[in-house]
Amino acid sequence: MDEMLLDSLSSGATAALADSLIAVKAATAEVKAAAEHSLFTANNVWMMLSTALVFIMHLGFAGVEAGFTQAKNTVNILFKNTLTPAIGLLTYALAGFALMYPGEFNGYLGFGGMLGVPEGGLDAGYASAGYTYWTDFLFQGMFAATAATIVSGAVAERIKISSYLIFTALFVGLAYPIIGSWKWGGGFLDELGFYDFAGSTLVHSVGGWGALAGIILLGPRIGKYRDGKVNDFPGSSVPLATIGVFLLWLGWFGFNGGSVLSADPGAVSLVLVTTSLAAAAGALGGVITANFMFDRLDLGMALNGILAGLVGITAGADLMSPWEAILIGFICGCVVVFSAVTLDKFKLDDCVGAVSVHLTCGILGTLFVGILGSKAGLGQFLDQLTGVAVSGVAAFTFAFGVFFLLKKLWGIRVSPEHEAKGLDSHEHGIRGYTITFDE
Amino acid sequence: MDEMLLDSLSSGATAALADSLIAVKAATAEVKAAAEHSLFTANNVWMMLSTALVFIMHLGFAGVEAGFTQAKNTVNILFKNTLTPAIGLLTYALAGFALMYPGEFNGYLGFGGMLGVPEGGLDAGYASAGYTYWTDFLFQGMFAATAATIVSGAVAERIKISSYLIFTALFVGLAYPIIGSWKWGGGFLDELGFYDFAGSTLVHSVGGWGALAGIILLGPRIGKYRDGKVNDFPGSSVPLATIGVFLLWLGWFGFNGGSVLSADPGAVSLVLVTTSLAAAAGALGGVITANFMFDRLDLGMALNGILAGLVGITAGADLMSPWEAILIGFICGCVVVFSAVTLDKFKLDDCVGAVSVHLTCGILGTLFVGILGSKAGLGQFLDQLTGVAVSGVAAFTFAFGVFFLLKKLWGIRVSPEHEAKGLDSHEHGIRGYTITFDE
Amino acid sequence: MDEMLLDSLSSGATAALADSLIAVKAATAEVKAAAEHSLFTANNVWMMLSTALVFIMHLGFAGVEAGFTQAKNTVNILFKNTLTPAIGLLTYALAGFALMYPGEFNGYLGFGGMLGVPEGGLDAGYASAGYTYWTDFLFQGMFAATAATIVSGAVAERIKISSYLIFTALFVGLAYPIIGSWKWGGGFLDELGFYDFAGSTLVHSVGGWGALAGIILLGPRIGKYRDGKVNDFPGSSVPLATIGVFLLWLGWFGFNGGSVLSADPGAVSLVLVTTSLAAAAGALGGVITANFMFDRLDLGMALNGILAGLVGITAGADLMSPWEAILIGFICGCVVVFSAVTLDKFKLDDCVGAVSVHLTCGILGTLFVGILGSKAGLGQFLDQLTGVAVSGVAAFTFAFGVFFLLKKLWGIRVSPEHEAKGLDSHEHGIRGYTITFDE
DSSP states (O other): OHHHHHHHHHTTOHHHHHHHHHHHHHHHHHHHHHHHHHHHHHHHHHHHHHHHHHHHHHHHHHHHHHHHSOGGGHHHHHHHHHHHHHHHHHHIIIIIHHHHSOSEEOSSOEEOOSSOOOTTOTTOOOOSSSSOHHHHHHHHHHHHHHHHHHHHHHTTTTBOHHHHHHHHHHIIIIIHHHHHHHHTTSOHHHHHTOOOSSOIIIIIIHHHHHHHHHHHHHOOOTTSEETTEEOOOOOSBHHHHHHHHHHHHHHHHHHHHGGGSSOOHHHHHHHHHHHHHHHHHHHHHHHHHHHHHHSSOOHHHHHHHHHHHHHHHHTTTTTOOHHHHHHHHHHHHHHHHHHHHHHHHTTOOOTTOHIIIIIIHHHHHHHHTTTSSTTOSHHHHHHHHHHHHHHHHHHHHHHHHHHHHHHHHHOSBOOHHHHHHOHIIIIISSOSBOOOOOO | OHHHHHHHHHTTOHHHHHHHHHHHHHHHHHHHHHHHHHHHHHHHHHHHHHHHHHHHHHHHHHHHHHHHSOGGGHHHHHHHHHHHHHHHHHHIIIIIHHHHSOSEEOSSOEEOOSSOOOTTOTTOOOOSSSSOHHHHHHHHHHHHHHHHHHHHHHTTTTBOHHHHHHHHHHIIIIIHHHHHHHHTTSOHHHHHTOOOSSOIIIIIIHHHHHHHHHHHHHOOOTTSEETTEEOOOOOSBHHHHHHHHHHHHHHHHHHHHGGGSSOOHHHHHHHHHHHHHHHHHHHHHHHHHHHHHHSSOOHHHHHHHHHHHHHHHHTTTTTOOHHHHHHHHHHHHHHHHHHHHHHHHTTOOOTTOHIIIIIIHHHHHHHHTTTSSTTOSHHHHHHHHHHHHHHHHHHHHHHHHHHHHHHHHHOSBOOHHHHHHOHIIIIISSOSBOOOOOO | OHHHHHHHHHTTOHHHHHHHHHHHHHHHHHHHHHHHHHHHHHHHHHHHHHHHHHHHHHHHHHHHHHHHSOGGGHHHHHHHHHHHHHHHHHHIIIIIHHHHSOSEEOSSOEEOOSSOOOTTOTTOOOTTSSSOHHHHHHHHHHHHHHHHHHHHHHTTTTBOHHHHHHHHHHIIIIIHHHHHHHHTTSOHHHHHTOOOSSOIIIIIIHHHHHHHHHHHHHOOOTTSEETTEEOOOOOSBHHHHHHHHHHHHHHHHHHHHGGGSSOOHHHHHHHHHHHHHHHHHHHHHHHHHHHHHHSSOOHHHHHHHHHHHHHHHHTTTTTOOHHHHHHHHHHHHHHHHHHHHHHHHTTOOOTTOHIIIIIIHHHHHHHHTTTSSTTOSHHHHHHHHHHHHHHHHHHHHHHHHHHHHHHHHHOSBOOHHHHHHOHIIIIISSOSBOOOOOO
C-alpha cells in the first residue's frame, strides 16, 4: 500500500494521495470508536462490580441484624433480610426504576413505565453514559433495597412479618424512588443545589426515618426499659455481626465507588480512600467514646462506629480530602454512641442502632458537605439543611402513615406470648441454631 | 513537524506529504492495536473477576451444606467442601481442561494433554478471545468443581469420605469435562443446536444426576423415614446456610456473567439482570408455595427458591427479557418445593435439597430455552430435550457406575454407630462448634 | 469534508491536502490519548478490585482467628481484628505510605510526609503507572495492615489488648514500611537483586517474625503444655475458621493479582493460576501429612495447608509454571504441619499456627524463587537468603524490642484469672455467642 503511494508520486498524481488520506481518516474514526467502546467497557465493568458489592451489603445487613439480636428471633431476621432484596428488586422493576429516573417529570413526580427493553434490543449496550441500561437498573435496584433493610434492623424482634413485607414493598417501590427523583432524577432538590453524592440523606436518612417511624409506633420490646433501667438483650452471635460489618464496609466500595457512575480513575479512587478512612476513623471514634462512657472496650461501638463513618462520608465522599474524611468519620463514630444513648432515654428501642447509624449520621454527613470539602459554604449548608428537612418530612410522613394504617388494619406487632417465646418457633417453625452433641 | 510539512509545500514537493501520510498511517495502526489491547484488558478483568466470584461459590456451597445439616457432621461437610475445589482444580489441570476444550476432537471424545504453557511464554496474554489462556483455565476449573460440590450436599451425613473424594476426582476430571465438551467444546450436542448458556444442564443437572445416583445407592439417613413419617433433622446453623445462599447468588454474577466470555457491556449486564430477577422471583415462589403446603414462612424454601431461580435461568440467561426471567424464576421457586416433597415420598434422602434445586430446576431451565426468550420454538424445544436426555443418561450412568463400584470395593457408607455419633468425632477428631462458658 | 478534499485537487492546491493531513494527525493523537486513558482505566479498575479483595482478607483473618480460638475470647479477637485495619490505614496515611515509597531516600530510610493531595487536585488520576495515587495508597495500606493481623492470631487468648494495639500502630506505621522500602521502595535489597513478588518475606515473614517475638515474650497459655503433653483447646467455630480461609484465598486473588500493579492480562492471570494451584496443592499436602502424623482427616491442616500454599507461592507467583506452583504449594502444605509440631516441642504456643504459615512458609517460598521458576539459580538463591535474613533480623529485633519495652512498662499479658475466665467478660463485657432457648 505504502509502496503504491510512493509510486503514485512518480506519476504525478495528487489524487492518489487524497484517496489514501481519506482512507486514513476513516481508519482513525474507526479506531476512535474502538477506544471509546473500550473505555465504555471498562466503565461498565466497574459499575457491574459495584452492583455486586452493593448486593453483598444485603448479606452484611443480615449479619449485623441477626448477630446483634436474640437467638430466638434469628430465623425471622434472616427471613426478612432474604426477602428484602427479592421484593426490592421486583418492585423496583415494576415501578421504582421509572419513578426515580422518570421519562415525563415535573420535578416532583414522574413515571416512565415498567422496566422495558432498551432501543437496539435485549443485549444492546447504550454508550451515552458510563454503563448500560441494565447495569443502571440493577445498580439502582440493589441500592433501593438497602433503604428498606435499614428499617428491618430497628423494628426487629417484635414486628409482624406480614406488615413488614407490605411496608417494604411500598417503601422501596414508591417512597424511596420518588424522594430520590427529587435529587438524582433531576427534580426540585437538584435544581436548588442540594448535594448528596451517594445517599447519606436519600438512602440512609430516608431509611432511618422509616426505622424511627416504625419503632415509635411499635413501642419497645417487652422488658427493654424496666424500673428506669435499660436492659441489653445479648446478641446471638458477635462473629456474625462482625462479618456483617466487614461486608458492609466492602459493599461501600461499590455503594460510594459506583456512585461516580463510571470508572473514572481519579474520582473513583479518591472516593474509595475517603470512604475507607472515614470507616477507620469511625471505629476509633466509637471505641474511644464508648470507653469514656461505659468503661469497656465496646466491640459493638467499634462496629457501629465503622458504619457511622461510612454513612457520614457518603454525602460528600467525592469532595473531601483524606484528612477531612478522617475528621468526618471520627466525629460520626463519636456521635453514634451519644445518639444510641439518647434514643434509649426516650425509650425508643432500636435493636441494632439503625436510627443512630443511618439517620443521625446520615443527617450529619449531609450537613458536612456545607462545612468541609470543596463545596463548603453557608449557601451550600442551607441547601443541605433544606434537602435534609424536605426528604425527612416526606420519608417520615410516608413511613409513619403506612405503619399507622397497617397498625389499624391488622396490627404490626406480634402477641406478647410470641415475643417472649421468640418469633422463630411461632412463624417459621425452626430454630436458628441447633448445636447439640450426644456425648 | 507540522511546520516542516507546510514548509515543504513552498518547495513544491508532494513527496514530503506522502512521507507524512505514511507516518500517520503507521501511527493509526499502532493506536488501533492499543485500543484493542485496552478492550482485551477490560474483558480479561471481567473474566478474572468472574473467576473469583465462581470460586466464592464453593464457600457458598460449604455454608449451605454445613448450615442445613446436623452439628455432629459439620467438620465432615466442611472438609469435603474444602477439598472439593482443591481436588477439582488439580484434576482439571491434569486432564479436565484439555478434555473439555480438546485439541484433537471427534465430537464425542478428545484430549489435548495436561495444562501447559501458552505460546509466547508464561505470561503471554493471547488476544484471540476476551481473555487469556490462564483466565480460561481458571474460570473453567472453578466452574468444573461446582459440579462435584452439588453432589456433596445430597450425600452428606452418611457417606464415607474416602469414597466421596475418589468420586469427586473422577467426576470433575472425566465425566464433567467430557459431557461438557459435547456442547462447549464444539461437540455433537453443539452441532445439533442444543443450547445451554451457562450450564443449567451441563453443570447443574450433571451435578444433580450425580447426587441422585449417590442417594439411591447410599439409602436414607437412619431415622429419616420412620413409621411412614418424614423426620427433619434440624440444621446446625440457619445463619450459615443464609450466608451460603447469598454468596451463591453473588457467585452467580460470575457464573452467568462470566459465561458471556467477555465483558461485552450489553450482553453481560442483561445476564446479570435476568439472573438477579430470577433469583428474586424464585425466593417469592418458594415462600408462597411452602406457605400453602406447610402453613409456615419457610426460610429454607426462600433460600432454595433463590437457588432454584438461579439454576433455572442459567440455561437462557442471555436470551430472556426481565419479565421472562421473573416468570422462570418464580416457576422454579414453586417447583423446587414440590420436587423436595416428591423425593421424600420415594424415600430419596437429600440432606440439602440439591437434587431438587440442581437437577429438577436444571432440566426445567434448559427446557425453558425452547419455550420463552429469543430462541423459543418447537425445534429448539426438542433440541433441548435431547441435550437434557443425552447428558442425563451419561452423567447418571457414570456416577451410578462409580458409586456402585466403590460400594462393592470398600463401601460408600459409614457404620450405623458412626452415623449416629456423627462423622466429626469419628473421622476428624474435632467438633464443629465448642461454645461453652464457665460461669 | 472528504468531498472538499477532492474538490481541492481540481483547483490544484496541495495546501488543502496538507491542512487535512494535519487535522488527521491531531485526531490520531487524540485517539491515542483516549486509548491510553482507556487502558489506564481498566488497569485502575483491576487495582481497585484488588484493594477490595485485600481488604476482605482482614475479615478472613478475623474468621480464622476467632474460629480457631476459644469461645470465651471471641469478642477480644474480633475487637483486635476490627481495629487492626482501622489503625493500620490511619497510621499508613500518617506515616507508612511515605516511609515505604519515600520522596527523599538513601536506600535505607526515607520519608515523604503524610498522605497528601496529588498534583492536579483531589480527583486527578495520574497515568504514570497502572493506577492512581489514591489507589496506590489504599492498596498498599490494606496490604500493610495484614502484617499486623498475622501477629494477632499467634498472641491471642492472653495478650493485653492495649499492648497489642500500640504494637500494631508501631509495626504497621514504622517497621513494615521501612523494611518494605528496602525492596519495594527501591532500596538496598532491591539493588542487590533480592526478589519478592508480593511479599512472602516482606509481608508474611515480617508478620511472622513479629508473631514469634510476641509468643516468646508472652509465654504459652496456661495449661497448654502440662505434664509433657500438648493440650489442644478446641476452637469455638470451625465453620467460622473455614469461612476465614476461603475469604483469604479469595483475597489472595487481589494480594498477588494486584501486585502486578496493572491489569496486564497475561501476567495477572498467570499469577491467579499459580496462586490458586498452590493453594489447592497446599490443602492436599496438609491433609496427607496430617493423616500420616495424626491418623485423622485434619480439617485444620487442610485449611492451614491452603494458607501455607498461598504464602509459599507469593514470592514467585509471577515466575512459576503451573506445575512448579503445585510443587511449591504441596511442599509448603506438608511443611506447615511439621513446623506446627516443632513449635509445640519448644513450647512456643501459637494459637492459630500463624508462625508456621506465615514465617516458615514465607521463608520457604522466598527461597523457592532461587530454586524453581524463571529466576532460579545459585546467585538468586543467595540473594533470596540475604533478603530473608536481613528483613528477618530487622523485623524480629523491632518486634521483640517493642514487646519487651511494653512488658517492662505495663505488661503485655493479662492476669491468670482473666485468662482463665476469658478476655471477653473482663475487657469487653459481652460474650461472643448467646445461643439459648427457653423451651
